Amino acid sequence: MAPKKMFPLQFLGSLQILMNTIQQGIPEDFGSISGNTRGLLSAILAPNKKLHLHFSAENMQNPTHFSWQIELNNPQNLSDHQPTPSTFFIKTLNLISVNHLSSEAVSCMVSEFQLLENLKIIGCHGLESMSIDSDTKLLSLTIFDCPHLKSLHIRSYKLRTFLYRGKSPWFLPEFHFNLGNAMLDSRQGPAFNTFKTCDFDRVLLTIKNSEILTLCKWTFEALICPSLSSFFQFYKLKELWWIDNYSKGFYNCDALITFLKLCPSLELLFVTIDHNSYVMPNATKCYKQVSKCRGEVRNFF
Secondary structure (H helix, E strand, O other), rough: OOOOOOOOOOOHHHHHHHHHHHHHHOOOOEEEEOOOOOOOEEEEOOOOOEEEEEEEEOOOOOOOEEEEEEEEEOOHHHOOOOOOHHHHOOEEEEOOOOOOHHHHHHHHOOOOOOOOOOEEEEOOOOOOEEEEEEOOOOOOEEEEOOOOEEEEEEEEEOOEEEEEEEEOOEEEEEOOOOOOEOOOOOOOOOOOOOOHHHHHHHHHHHOOOOOOEEHHHHHHHHHHHHHOOOOOOOOOOOOOEEEEEOEEEEEOHHHHHHOOOOOOOEEEEEEEEOOOOOOOOOOOOHHHHHHHHHHHHOOOO
C-alpha cells in the first residue's frame, strides 16, 4: 500500500488535487487530504473503481441546515466526445458527512462522474432537502442516517436499487422507475407532522414490482393500506424484510398478514421486532377493509 500523503491546502484546493489524482488513474489507497479544521477530508481510492470521501463532521447537535443538489447529466458532459479519464474512472462513490460547507464543491466534482453506477450518502447532518438528477448510468442509490432530511427528489429512470434508512421524508420520485430492491427503513417515523396517503402514491408505483422489499409496519398502515384497491398486489415480490413494533406487551400481526395476502410470489420472510420502532397513533385498521375484499385474515394460511 502506498504511503499516505498529507496536503496542507484549503478545501477546494484539496478537491482539485483529488481530481488530478483520479485523472492520473492511481488505483491504490490515496490516503488523506487535510485542509483547515473546518474542511478536513479523507479520500480513499479503492479497487473496482470506488472512491470514498469522508468529511469532518459538523456539530451534530446544532448543524447548519442546507439543501443539496446533485446532477449527473451536465449537458456539457453529454457530448459525443470520448469521456475524460475522471468521468470514466469512478463507478462507486461513497460520501460521508457532507455538510453545508462542502456540498456545493462536492456537487461540482460528482457532475464529472458520468459513468457513476452506485452512490452512497451517509451521515449528512443538517441536510434538509436533496435532489438527485441522473440521465446517466446510476443504478443504485443509498441514503443512510441523515436525521434532518425532510424532502427527497429523485430523477433517475435507470435506478434499480434504492436503500433508505432514517426518518421518512417527503419522497418525490419523478419517474415511475421499477425498483428491483427497495429498502424503506423508516422505523424512526415520519420527518414531518402532517402527511397524506396521496403523497406516497408515486413511491408505491416505484416499489410495486420490487423483488426485494424492506418496509415498516407503520408505513404500510398509514401510507399504503388506506389507498389500496381490491386488485393491487406485489406480484414480483420474493423477499420481504418487515420491521414491526411490540407495544404494551402485545404483538399484533394483523397488518403483516394483510400485507402477505398482497404477495402471491413471496418466498422469504424476515421479521424484525423493534421495541423502539415508531407506532402510528390512531392507525387506520385498514387490514379489515382489505380482508373484506380478499377473505377473512384467519383464512390466510
